[in-house]
Amino acid sequence: MLAKAMRDTLLKVKGLKKFFPVRRGILSEGKGYVYAVDGVSFDIKRGETLGLVGESGCGKTTTGKTILRLIEPTDGSIEFDGIDICRLKGDGLRRLRSRMQIIFQDPYSSLNPRMRIGSIVGEPLDIHKVAKGSDKEERVVSILKRVGLKREDINRYPYQLSGGERQRIGIARAIILSPDLVVGDEPVSALDASIQAQVINLLEELQEEFHLSYLIISHDLSLIEYMSDRVAVMYLGKFVEIGDSKNLYISPLHPYTEALLSAIPLLDPTIKREKIILRGEPPSPMNPPSGCYFHSRCSYRFDDCKMIEPVLKEVNRGHFVACHLRG
Amino acid sequence: MILLRVSDLKTYFYASRGVVRGVDGLSYELNSGETLGLVGESGCGKTVSALSILRLIQQPPGRIIGGEIIFDGDDLLMYTPSQIRKVRGKGISMIFQDPMTSLNPLFTIGNQISEMFRLHEGLSRKEALDRSIEMLRLVHISSPEKRIHEYPHHLSGGMRQRVMIAIALSCSPRLLIADEPTTALDVTIQAQILDLMLSLKDEMGTSIIFITHDLGVIAETAQRVVVIYGGREMEKGDVRRVFKDPIHPYTIGLLNSLPRLTMKKEKRKKDEKLHEIPGIGPTYSDISKGCRFHHRCPHVMDICREYEPDLTELDDGDGVRCWLRQ
Structure with a gap:
């Protein structure tokens, strides 16, 4: 029973803290810290969507980036599939990275304007030496088709695509290595309402198909209710409430x-x-x-x-x- | 009584790659004392139509090439530059989306509010500063005597938007155009600002044009709404009717595509999906012939591809532009 519960938990975060030092002037007197994430604990089960809501500056994004070790935590432990990822280095960390991915908010600035779509989406395959040559191209094309783009798109540049199409590229890049966990940092907030629905539906279909766990970060409470199984509410670097999405919305x-x-x-x-x-x-x-x-x-x-x-x-x-x- | 009537407004931009029809035959009217919502997606012409009212379209590349904007009986498009300057701020004022960039970083808050009183009411520096303090108090900024000496970077986003509101309302304009005034703010701050705007509206008897992409904000603040697509109104009418019985396929699609706060006990079934409007918004070159929405419309007919429908009048001044209702 216990073993099964442990197996079902993909990510376990305990007492996570991230403080950013602030220096005033060159003499760095009056040094202080921004307590961006101040002791949060939570876990994400396999196939589950955890929603993280809060206002700007509350530490949502820092939390998301820290659990992927895109930012080094100040304190706390992060266990991914039973591995303490804070201790990983070099190859071990790189291997783990293929299993956890992120989709960024702004599809305009998160794609390299000088790279063609094919290279952007195929880059994870190069880095992790998963596929090359025609095999690579096939995988890129199949994932592009899966997110609603066409074979011809591999030769286009980001500027030739609309916001919704760019966000699909961001998603394709995140799932091409079949990760276990995807962090979506405001994945639709830069898109128009009619395009948002397309991307939300796509994210949900992919979750089913690829058995993904999601951490969805957003300030949009309706979106979080719609997508999440459980929801955590963050204020000033701490969780003030966490619970089943339905319970939390009906009786906060x-x-x-x-x-x-x-x-x-x-x-x-x-x-x-x-x-x-x-x-x-x-x-x-x-x-x-x-x-x-x-x-x-x-x-x-x-x-x-x-x-x-x-x-x-x-x-x-x-x-x-x-x-x-x-x- | 109708305070503002925009009819068949056309504002085009002449770029090197061709003509962009920002606003293309837009008509609506605003009754005095009313809040009118203009809603639509990015690039649909909401903001350009508002800037056209105040004649703030940069020329070149932009030009208002047709239509009328009747404010209080006069056509603003016929005004000379000095006449329109008198209207701006006093008759009609505007709040912009981004409070970070629409205040001048080099002048104090007091200075920027006083400018309104000095320019439009000819007050002395001292009198203008006193009135500025009053305005800041009105928008609930604490210790306004100190705040007037501060610069925009000292204030948070919510506070800056309050200052913008103070500037916009300082000369008690008859019409306030609010262009996405709460989009850059957090929900709890948005609630504060909306609450403030609506209570000031009642106090000062100002009419409001509220431009936003957020249908929830429209539902909460406006009495009437105009749904814009591709530079033209697709549907307009009483906000309760439009949200309850939308007629235009675009309005219906837009309302159904949003995740709604259900607060319901039962879990959504996995196959229950959000309604999608297929395709992407119009690129300006598409608007060649036919209905602007026909590329994305689930009910498209042959006639929709060939001819653009006129606005069909419904009861109580409502209207819809769709061949299904001709």
Whole structure:
């Protein structure tokens, strides 16, 4: 039983931290840190989609990049399929990289403008020495077709493609090595609404076909609800709530999640909801407040919130919240 | 009462590779006291139509080549440059999408708001600064006496957008054009700004044209909506009707393609998918003949490929441009 549960878990992250040093001036006096990711723990099961939501600057992207070791973590452990990836170096790390991939937000800046589509999509095959020559070309063409592009497209350059087509290239490049985990960092937010649906459907089909696990990072709560099995809500470098997508959206526990959900404009003009309008703006991640990081904007705060930092507690099965009131 | 009537507006851009028809025969009207939503995807001409109203189209390459923009009884396209300068800011003002780039980084906040009062109302420096402090207080910026001496880089995105709103509303314009005013902001800040805009609108009796690609924002703020595709309106009407019973295949496709917040207990079935509008938005060279949407329309007929449909009037000033409804 335990062995099976462990096998089902693809990624296990514990106490992950990433601090970026800040230097002021050349004498580097008044040095401080941006606490971008400040102790997050979570796991992703095989075939599962974990959604990560939060506002800009809360550390979503840093979390995504750190678990792929595109950024070195300051502290914490990341276990991928039973391997502690923080200790890997050289070849071991490179081998692992083929199993975890990322799709970036901006399809305009994440493709090299001087490379043809065929080289962009085929590059992972070169790097990992998987295929070359006509074998390589066949694999590139078949993956291009799978994401909805044509054989002829291999000779085109990124500028000749629309935003949606470019994002398909980004996806093709990410899945050509049949990875286990794909991190999608705002995978559709740069696209128009009618194109977004095409890309979302494609991502879901590919997940089925290739048995992918997804970490989808987005500020769009409707998208996250649509795509995710479980959802984590991030605020100022910490998870404030994590749980099954349905439970979290129907009965949010953390006051921040409540406010986020109430702030989404609904697509029905006849519904008039009472919105929870949060005061002020998120504090700076260089100088987070004492106690609960959210207390400065929370309308339920009491004395404890300013002094004691809440930890994630399981309130219902699999539904965790870090709040003195609800935890 | 109709405050603004745009009829058959055509704004083209003359590039070396050919003519780009940014706005191509767009018509809509705005009643006074109303919030009108202009919605459409990137490149559909929403912003160009707004810039045309204020005659802010850079020329060359752009030129307004036809149509009328009747504001308060006068055709703005007939105004001389000095006449239109008087309208800008006082009669009609505009908030832009990106608050990071639309404030001047070299001048203080106070300076940039005061400019409005000095230019349009001829106030002295001191009086203008006092009024600026009042405006900042109105948009809920704390300790405005200090803020007026700060520069844009001292402020966060949400605060800068508040400053933009303060500038735009300082001379109590009759019409405010808000071009994607909350797109660059986070949802909780977006909620603050929308709340602020709507309460100020009621207080000052300003009409608003709200330009956005976010249908949720339209549903929440507008009374009427114009759906634009390829530089022209495809459907317009009461926002409740358009969201409940959309008629144009493009409007229907757009509404169905968005993931909706369901907050429902049962899990979505794996084969339940988002509706896709096939293909990509119009490239300007495509707009040759026929309906602009025919390349992507699931109901396309022979006539759609040949002739462009007129706008069919429906009840209560609603309208739709589709051969299925001719």
